Amino acid sequence: MRKNILLVAGYEYKHGRTNMALLCKKRANAILHKHNSWQNDSNVSFTLFDVKNGAIERGALNNGNIQWNVVSSNFDAINRSIHYTSDDKFIQQQTNVLSITDVYQHIQEIGKNHPNTIRELSIVGHGWRGGPVLVNSYERSAYKHTGSIPRLRDPWDKDGRKKDTNVTNMNTSEWRNFKNAFHNQAHIWVWGCASSRIYKTVINKVLLSSEFRRKRYGSHNNDDTFTLSFSNQFANTYFEKDTLFFFRSRNNQTISERRFTRTLREIKDFLIRGLCHTYAAQMAYNTKIKVYAALPGTGADYDRETHSRRRVMVVPTSSQVYGYSYASIIRFYKTYIETQEDTENKGYALFNPQQIRIWKRG
Known part of the structure; x- marks a missing residue:
C-alpha cells in the first residue's frame, strides 16, 4: 500500500540563509529511521514543497536511502528584491510563489486518486499560533477578520490560516478529497513557533x-x-x-x-480559548487528525541534540543547551490543562481532535 509523506519547506525570510528544504529532508530521514520496516519499501514516497526555490521534489527509496529529484519547477523562486520590503514583509501582490493552498490542492488530488495514503504532513518554517508562516505574507484588509469578506482566503496570501478548512475555502468535493487523503493513523506536524x-x-x-x-x-x-x-x-x-x-x-x-x-x-x-483558536486546533477539529504543534506562548528553535542527519526543530526545554527554555510554560499546560506532549519528545503538544471538540463544546 502506498505511503505518502508530504514535507513543506517555508522560506527563512528573516535572514534567508537557513535551508528549510534541507530540514525537511532531514525529517524524511528521521521518519525512515523511525519506521525501519520502510527502508526498502517501494511504496514509500516523499514529496517536498520547496517555497524558496519554487520547486516540488519527489523522494524515492534506493537501497535504504532517499533519492530526491525535482518533478516540478512551475513556481517562482523567492527573489528578495521583488517579493520583500526592507523590513522582511512579503509584498502584497499577485505572485507565482508556492502557497499553502498549492499543498492543499496536492492533498486533494491524493485523496481523489490514492485515498488513505498520507501518513504525515510536516510544515517546517516560521509560525505563530494562527498558522505556519511560509513567506510572511499578510492579508489585505477585506480578508482580515474585521474586513468585508473575512472567511475567504486572500488569493495573494501564501501562509497558513485558521480559516483554510472552512467551507468557504474548500467546497464539498475538495473537502471530501482532502480528508480522504489521510491514513487513519496519519498526523500533521507544524514545526514553527506559537510564541504569543x-x-x-x-x-x-x-x-x-x-x-x-x-x-x-x-x-x-x-x-x-x-x-x-x-x-x-x-x-x-x-x-x-x-x-x-x-x-x-x-x-x-x-x-x-x-x-x-x-x-x-x-x-x-x-x-483553552487560546488553544482552540490556533491553526493546529482548527485543523485537528475539522480533519479529526492528530496535530503536533507548539503551545501558545512557546517558540521553536533548530534542533541541536538529535543526530545531525535527522535534526529538524524543537521547542527548547533546556537552558543549558539553548540558552532559554519553555519548560515552565509546558509544565503549566500539562499540569493544569492536561495537555499531552508529542510522541518524539520535541517539546511540542498533541492537539487531539477529541479533546479540542470537548473544549469547543465546553
Missing part, C-alpha cells in the same frame, strides 16, 4: 504570584485565586484580545484595572 506573548505573560504572572507559590505545584484547585498585575503597554496591546479574561465582559472595551484577581478556572478557560 499574551499567554506566556499570563502563565508567568501566575507562577510568580504569592498565591501560587503558597501551595504545592499541582495542588491548586479551580476556586483558588491569583492576583495579576500588568503594565500599561501590555494592557493597551493585549487586553482587547480576550475581553472575557481581562475585562470579564465583551461589552467593556476600555482599559479598566491592570491589577486584578482571577480564579484558576478563569485562567484555564483563557488558555
